[in-house]
Amino acid sequence: MNSGKDDLDIYKIEENQSNEQYFFDNNTIRQLADLAAGCTACLCTPSVGEALINSGRRDVFVFDTDGRLVNLYPEGQFWLYDLQRGLHSHASDANTKELIARFQHQFNTVIFDPPFSTDIAIVARNINAFLTWEYNEGNSVYVAYPRAGLDKLNELLMEYGIYGQEHPNIEINYVNPPEHYKPGAKKKISLLWFKRV
Numbered sequence: 001m002n003s004g005k006d007d008l009d010i011y012k013i014e015e016n017q018s019n020e021q022y023f024f025d026n027n028t029i030r031q032l033a034d035l036a037a038g039c040t041a042c043l044c045t046p047s048v049g050e051a052l053i054n055s056g057r058r059d060v061f062v063f064d065t066d067g068r069l070v071n072l073y074p075e076g077q078f079w080l081y082d083l084q085r086g087l088h089s090h091a092s093d094a095n096t097k098e099l100i101a102r103f104q105h106q107f108n109t110v111i112f113d114p115p116f117s118t119d120i121a122i123v124a125r126n127i128n129a130f131l132t133w134e135y136n137e138g139n140s141v142y143v144a145y146p147r148a149g150l151d152k153l154n155e156l157l158m159e160y161g162i163y164g165q166e167h168p169n170i171e172i173n174y175v176n177p178p179e180h181y182k183p184g185a186k187k188k189i190s191l192l193w194f195k196r197v
């Protein structure tokens, strides 16, 4: 049987499901990696980051709270990150200040899979804070998220001039999906696609 995995090292790391860590299957990783145009942030998507960086991309940066991941990436391409006190925040610790100085509004593409329990307002603030201010047709944030959350995210993102829709043809699948999001379950994770308008 096809386990949906390939040889990425991330699959050797045990999913920390108490930290809502669920890795994408291989097909999903490849499709998301194909969306990465220009300087790209893999926010809570370490598997996609590994695939892109393994292909030689130096303009891809991974942001995640899991310190076990650091050795999967070349120095400078993995950053310990907390969604709660991230690029959108006013936290004054040295780590947050450095992150803001280097990365706030720097990305043409953001690929984001927030933990399921993340406050939706925090998801919205991170979307805005990573995405470049530059208006360009190609600049996009892709978020794996319940379709039911799209209207609320659009309401929250209106003040930043960001608008999203469901991506028409990318399906999100996990190797070990949580019960609520198994294929055929009522709840569905979609790929939401945001741009500045």
Ligand SMILES: C[S@@+](CC[C@H](N)C(=O)[O-])C[C@H]1O[C@@H](n2cnc3c(N)ncnc32)[C@H](O)[C@@H]1O
Pocket (backbone or CB within 6 Å): 019, 020, 021, 022, 023, 024, 044, 045, 046, 047, 048, 063, 064, 065, 066, 081, 082, 083, 084, 113, 114, 115, 116
């Ligand atoms: C739903 S998983 C997404 C993993 C993704 N599907 C992949 O295959 O790369 C959520 C990710 O967010 C990370 N995470 C959990 N809490 C976080 C936080 N407060 N700040 C930043 N990252 C966090 C987890 O370590 C995990 O990698």
